[in-house]
Amino acid sequence: MLALKVTGVAFVLAFLALVIAVYVTRGQLPSFDELKSSPNGQMIRVLAADGTPIVSLGPSYGEWLTYDQIPQVMKDAMVSVEDRRFREHWGVDPVGVARSVQVRITEGHWKQGGSTITQQLARNIFLSSAKQFGRKFREGILALAMERKFTKDQVLELYLNKVYFGGGAYGIDAASRKFFGHGADHLTLSEAAIIAGLVKAPSHYSPTADAEAAVGRAGVVIGLMKETGKISPTEAAAADPKTVKLAPEPNQNSVRYFTDWALPQLENLIDEPNRPLEVWTTIDIKMQKAADDAIRNNAPGNAQGALISLDRDGAVRAMVGGKDYVTSNYNRSITALRQPGSSFKLFVYLAALEAGKRPGDPIVDEPITIEGWSPRNSSGRNAGQMDIRTAFAYSVNTVAAKLGQEVGFTTIADMARRFGISTPISTYPSMVLGSNDVRVIDMTRAFASVANKGVAVTPYGITKVTSMGETIYSHEVDRSHVLVAPYVAQEMTDLLQTAVNTGTGRAAQIGRPVAGKTGTTSSNKDGWFIGFSSGLTTGVWMGRDDAKVVPGLQGGTAPARAFAAFMKIATAGRPVEQFDTAVTLPEFQLENESDFGLPDNGGGSLVDPDGNPIPQDQIAPDDGIGGGDAGSPPSSEDDTPQTAPDGPPKTTDRIDKKWLDRVTGGDSSGGKRPPSRDHSQPVDRPRDVQPRPNQ
Known part of the structure; x- marks a missing residue:
């Protein structure tokens, strides 16, 4: 008798404690409006420069639908499959709990949770999903408290707008838009059954992951709806989830190369792990599409391609890391x-130029040997005396080697580092022809700094970050880091525009002033063109991931054409900008373009990017001879020969008039032949070049 009394008292005390806990919890619960506005996780919306959404990461939410806006078939489907006694219990269903315990005893493990819709809502909002007794107890207290504070309709409204349906979609509207391409306010019976069936296992039953499993699960839901009297047998027979049309998955286009690069930088820019974020980026949608098309349409079929375009302040307007992001997200x-x-x-x-040379x-x-290394021109011969402008325009290797020896290879390495080359640079003589490995983004920023009159340009992709109307980060451009004097940048631009107008980069012409440079490595393994016009600097690389030969690939062919195709569109809305120096023609036209690569030297010996054999004692571990990236995926595609463009006019005693008109934009008819130059005297500098300081 005493034991019975003790048990009775304990039960009463436990009941009172439960009631107190429920009502204390009820008082601490957020209001209905607060729960409506609280996020389920951090959502990041990435916007282009003009505010156009380009990708959403993390959880996605659709429109909030009130109870009256939610189709009745959706409410009936969810109640039938998840909590058929929803209207009868107080938040915790004793019948469901008893059934769950019975299954636990007979099966030996928890198979049915017995959680009501209210309990699931409490878990989704306030708790973790860990299957622990303590969590289940707190879940029950919260569910009882929520049903004391909110009506059944409010609970169901919260649940249907906040439950996770897979694929990043929270709420029925987000799920409907993701899977069916329309809002949830006019769901059909079959569509509602598919969505209701996702709650049990969102990843397993997701239509985009396993359409057959999703349809099969929807059939179970329709059967339960018929069993509970929510639909008639006729309606159940007429419903056919197999006929539901799923919305196509959005293509992960090349802009994902950009977001994969830019978004990890958020960790260093802001400290906001919870609130939804809007990340405003520098990307230009029109330019990005043009860049994607330029690489796909111009890169050889057996090769890959990459493109980066920087605005004058370093803003990344376009970034393509390969032909197809879905096939390979490796950002070249x-x-x-x-x-x-x-x-x-x-x-x-x-x-x-910084050391005192002038264009x-x-x-x-002439032939030259430096520490046992003898570079040669691809023409196989030497042209004799010329000016520096001509040597650069036609990428004469022996002149580059001679200048490197004169100014010092360490000085050149320091200049490369000054302009942003972040990879190791050897100081062996062959480095002047590009034997060190580099990144496309580093080379592009270096050319952009020249275009910026010698002031450093640092690439960036995020302009600002906002959260709920508040700006929590704003990018500031640093324009204080001067790399070279303005006159050096001007004279370098002078050389670069000559290379495009009359030299190896003629295929990069776009009908407005362009300055740039080609690059080709041994056996045509890599082709480059990097140049600038109208405030945009664009770098293009093409080659194979496994660094195998791409016959016909030269900097002046496919890369230059891709540059032109992109820049014609990218600069179309920009005013034409003249360079500080006028175009000056080289003193004569060479018969062959020295930038065209030669085959590797026979016998398996190592060569520099222009085919010149390198002495064994000049090969360092970081020399990068051979060009590929060890971390890149192998390619099994066949090589496809490409056709080289026409060379410059094959004349050394006169300049073709039509060709002169094309490169200068003028009319040479009736004009006189330019007077011959006295090569013993420097060529006059255009009058608009800023004067050098006294030397």
Whole structure:
């Protein structure tokens, strides 16, 4: 008798404690409106420069539908499959709990949770999903408290708008838009059954993951709806989930190369792990599409391609890391290490100009040997005396080597590092022809800094980050880091525009001033073109991931054409900008373009990017000879020969009039032949070049 009394007292005390806990919890619960606005997780919306959404990461939410806006078939389907006694219990269903315990005893493990819709809502909002007794107890208390504070209709409204349906979709509207392409306010019976069936296992029953499993589960839901009297047998027979049309999965286009690069930077820019974020980026949708098309349409079929375009302040307007992001998300514009070939001569000539050389200074193209290394021109011969402008325009290798020896290979390496080359740089003589591995983004920023009159340009992809109307980060451009004097940048631009107008980069012409440089490595393994016009600097690389030969690939062919195809569209809305120096023609036209690569030297010996054999004692571990990126995936595609463009006019005693009109935009008819130059004197500099300081 005493034991019975003790048991009775304990039960009463436990009941009172439960009631107190429920009502204390009820008082601490957020209001209905607060629960409506609380997020289930951090959502990140990425916006283009003009505010156009380009991708959403994390949980996605649709429109909030009130109880009256939710189709009755959706409410009936969810109640039938998840909690058929929803209208009868107080938040915890004793019948469901008893059934769950019975299954636990007979099966030996928990198979049915017995959780009501209210309990699931409490778990989704306030608790974790760990299957522990303590969590289940707190879940029950919260469910009882929620049903004391909210009506059944409010609970169901919260549940249907906040439960997770897989694929990042929270709520029936987000799920409906993701899977069916329309809002949830006009769901059909079959569509509602598919959505209701997802709650049990969102990843397993997701239509995009396993359409057959989703349809099978929807059939179970329809059967339960008929069993509970929510639909008639006729309606159940008429419903056919197999006929439901699923919305196509959005293509993961090339913009994902950009977001994969930019978004990890958020960790260093902000400290906001919970609130939804809007990330405003620099990407230009029109330019990005043009970049994607330029790479796909111009890269050889057996090769890959990459493109980066920077605005004058470093804003990344377009980034393509390969032909197809879905096939390969390896970002060759950021990660791949490849030999730059003659595009590396930018740093050779920058060092020479800073040391006092001038574009019109005479120099002799002649055989040269430096520490056992003897570079040669692809024409197989030497042209003799010329000026520096001509040597650069036609990428004469012996002149680059001679300048490197004169200014010092360490000086050139320091210049490359100054302009943002972040990879190791050897100081062996062959480095002047681009034997060190580099990244596309580093080379592009270097050319952009020249275009920016010698002021450093740092690439960036995020302009600002906002959260619930508040700006929590805003990018500031640093324009204080001067790399070279303005006159050096001007004279380098002078050389670069000559290379496009009359030299190896003629295929990059776009009908407005362009300055740039080609690059080709040994056996045509890599092709580069990097240039700038109208405030945009664009770098293009093409080659195979396994660094095998791509016959016909040269910097002046496919890469230059891709550059032109992109830049014609990218600069179309920008005013034409003239460079500080006028175009000056080289003093004569060479018969062959020295930038065209030669085959590897026979016998398996190592060669520089232009085919010149390198002495064994000049090969360092970080020389990068051979060009590929060890981390890149292998390719099994067959090589496809490409056709080289026409060369410059094959004349050395006169300049073809039509060709002159094309490159200068003028009319040479009736004009006189330019007077011959006295090569013993420097060529006059255009009058609009800023004067050098006293030397």
